């Protein structure tokens with residue numbers, strides 16, 4: 363049989379196909395299951411061995427050249443389509459840019475970036491958890507069982523419904539549940555900070571129903587209060603960018619730490635503003651509480667599935683909004699959440715002013 367004519371005709375029809383749909387139609391016509399060339403291939407089975415030797419290579423050659431032609435035509439049609447699209451989709455690069463850059467980085471975002479930078483230098487990763495929590499993570503696992511009086515102090519926003527496991531759902535009242543989630547997810551050793559939003563039903567000049575905390579957690583072997591004090595001192599010196607930060611640790615109580623310490627820093631009043639630095643006992647100075655902290659309670663370590671005889675650690679928590687106010691001198695917390703562009707253009711930061719330890723975490727390089 364003369365396959366040359368069949369081939370010629372197929373190739374010229376392929377070359378003439380002017381869109382991908384027509385081309386696909388041809389592929390089915392020649393090479394599809396019921397296709398003409400596929401049909402020829404099927405006839406090989408019925409031939410004698412000699413005839414097959416003669417016909418086989420010809421039919422296979424035919425199929426080969428047709429499928430090559432199909433692929434080449436497909437390529438050509440696709441790149442023509444791309445060219446056409448590129449020609450049609452023009453962008454007008456002559457549009458004027460805004461006169462001045464608009465928008466700024468909110469002081470809270472800025473401070474969270476500063477914290478991440480400072481703690482990254484000490485080997486801490488940033489962890490997150492959900493703002494909609496269940497009461498096991500927010501309270502029970504943190505050694506606050508249902509009847510614990512500390513629960514009442516949190517002014518919790520509860521949801522009307524329980525979750526699938528029958529747990530009460532709430533807006534997290536602190537970032538401490540991230541301690542539990544991080545230990546369960548990552549095991550030990552662990553070094554994380556967890557910045558984020560928290561919620562309490564409380565509102566005045568120094569309290570907003572939503573505010574920000576940053577949690578810190580270190581779990582390892584042989585961790586003691588000295589590690590906690592060094593870490594907090596190093597953090598506060600880097601954050602306030604002063605070497606004369608003096609800490610005072612006071613015994614306190616949190617259900618999830620034992621022992622618990624509240625951390626004060628010395629400050630003085632300058633031009634009606636609190637300026638952190640120096641001992642709170644020095645003349646003209648006083649102490650101000652900035653952090654809650656302590657050694658992680660054994661019961662919390664056990665609740666998160668770790669062996670408290672093997673692993674110890676410390677945790678701390680503090681308000682990001684307050685840290686921002688202290689460093690950058692705002693006096694009303696509520697302005698943080700007003701979205702007033704005048705306030706933002708005054709207190710906001712340039713998007714290009716990325717905090718680095720080398721360039722200064724809070725001041726333009």
Ligand code: PHE
Nearest residue numbers: 536538616654655677678679
């Ligand atoms: N979660 C505590 C609070 O919201 C702060 C804290 C965190 C205290 C970690 C000790 C350890 O007040």
